[in-house]
């Protein structure tokens with residue numbers, strides 16, 4: 001669809017989102033587009049052996065494309081595994097060639113490999129760290145040349161988790177390889193966030209992480225997770241926020257990310273922001 005007259009707080013800006021086929025990543029892509037940004041989107045759109053619930057499909061990514069285009073903004077969307085650094089870099093380059101710049105990077109792609117029989121295989125640990133720690137590094141690294149080219153600075157937001165500030169596993173029953181990998185990766189990206197925040201501050205590129213509690217997406221609303229909680233009530237209790245709100249929707253995470261990327265967040269960098277209705281206080 002032809003681009004409309006740019007409008008909104010992110011008019012003429014460009015955002016790069018990983019894991020954009022559904023869930024939080026799709027919400028971020030569409031809301032940034034509604035705010036005027038063009039979108040570079042990637043998602044693996046493939047079932048991984050270490051994951052016990054259905055992952056996103058190419059049709060999901062097509063739906064993200066259609067939703068972004070409906071806003072009048074443009075999108076470059078490709079299937080890509082965030083473990084593939086060269087392909088990430090090539091896709092960012094294509095997007096920047098098309099849209100002329102890059103302003104925001106949302107390193108959002110992730111898996112929850114703690115549940116099901118797969119979660120007890122060592123591959124679950126390896127995939128968790130490869131995708132949610134190494135993949136985040138590759139995502140930011142692939143975007144850096146374009147961000148550094150941008151004389152206006154920019155913003156990077158890494159989606160960690162409540163599990164970036166406390167353990168997923170609560171006892172021996174929940175001590176799966178996947179839970180270890182998830183906790184390790186989500187803590188690890190706080191280190192990456194501080195590394196990039198310090199290194200890029202002089203170029204006015206701000207870097208923060210967000211740490212959601214439970215968000216209503218297919219990652220947690222699935223049979224494998226229900227089974228894990230039923231078998232391990234301590235895990236279910238540890239995931240209960242203190243506040244008595246309904247389960248968080250993706251849009252509440254998008255709200256925080258838009259704040260961090262927008263002018264209201266211009267003095268904020270190096271921050272690990274919980275969005276968890278008090279879960280960390282438990």
Ligand SMILES: NC(=O)c1ccc[n+]([C@@H]2O[C@H](COP(=O)([O-])OP(=O)(O)OC[C@H]3O[C@@H](n4cnc5c(N)ncnc54)[C@H](O)[C@@H]3O)[C@@H](O)[C@H]2O)c1
Pocket residue numbers: 018019020021022023024025042043044045046055056080081082083108109110111112131135159160161162211212213214215216217218219220
């Ligand atoms: N849902 C929650 O309760 C919750 C809570 C805290 C943090 N998070 C984090 O939020 C982020 C988004 O998750 P979501 O809740 O939207 O789940 P989701 O499963 O709906 O979306 C995750 C997306 O990432 C994609 N993805 C997975 N591995 C990939 C890879 N190797 N390369 C490229 N894309 C890949 C998936 O295909 C999927 O589209 C994840 O990093 C997750 O760990 C989720």
